[in-house]
Amino acid sequence: MARGGSSDETYYLPMGAKSVDCRMAEEKRMAVVKIERGLELADALRKFVIIVDGREIARIKYGETLELPVAIGTHEIFCKTNWLRSNKITFFMEIDDQIRRFRVRPATSGWKVILWPVYLTFLSHKYLELREVQGETK
Numbered sequence: 001m002a003r004g005g006s007s008d009e010t011y012y013l014p015m016g017a018k019s020v021d022c023r024m025a026e027e028k029r030m031a032v033v034k035i036e037r038g039l040e041l042a043d044a045l046r047k048f049v050i051i052v053d054g055r056e057i058a059r060i061k062y063g064e065t066l067e068l069p070v071a072i073g074t075h076e077i078f079c080k081t082n083w084l085r086s087n088k089i090t091f092f093m094e095i096d097d098q099i100r101r102f103r104v105r106p107a108t109s110g111w112k113v114i115l116w117p118v119y120l121t122f123l124s125h126k127y128l129e130l131r132e133v134q135g136e137t138k
Contacts, residue, residue, distance in 0.1 A: 030069040031093040033077070034101045036133070039063050042106040042113065048079045048128065050104075060104065067099075079104045079128050084120070086128035101133040 035050055037060045047059040050066070053075055058066055060079075070093055078088040091100055107129040108116045119127045 030071055031095070031098045031100070033068045033070050033075075034065065034099055035060060035068065036065045036101070036103045037061070037063060038103065038105045040105050040109040042108050043081065046081050048081050048104055050077070050079055052077050077102065077130070079130055081128065084124050084127035086130035087126060089130060089132060091132070102130055103133050104128055104130045 033052070035058075037048065039062065044062045047061055049056050050058045050060060050068070052068075052070060057068055060066055072093050072095075074090065074092045076088055076090045079086045086104060089102070093100065105128070107123075107126055108119055112119075
């Protein structure tokens with residue numbers, strides 16, 4: 001899986017495409033979405049599915065950070081696990097070397113753990129919390 005750091009690492013492309021070297025992603029005029037998953041104990045054993053533009057592009061484990069290439073343009077991102085999902089975020093990638101950072105975590109972390117049954121039934125579309133972190137450029 002893709003993790004932060006060097007330009008010699010492999011990065012995932014959407015649905016069934018072969019992974020490519022980061023330099024190849026840059027040659028194809030793609031930007032990078034960086035997704036971080038914290039160390040909250042809730043759902044630590046589950047992988048979260050990352051969905052961009054209606055397509056599953058990766059699965060993120062507990063404590064993992066992924067860097068995924070996306071094309072320039074408007075995208076919609078959200079995460080899910082089973083029938084539970086996060087809020088949806090629409091964003092626009094406008095320059096080739098742009099990085100958009102997102103963080104995903106269970107909404108039932110901390111004191112909200114007592115609301116777990118409510119999230120499982122009535123708030124299943126808010127069970128995961130996805131938010132954008134201040135962006136950076138390469």
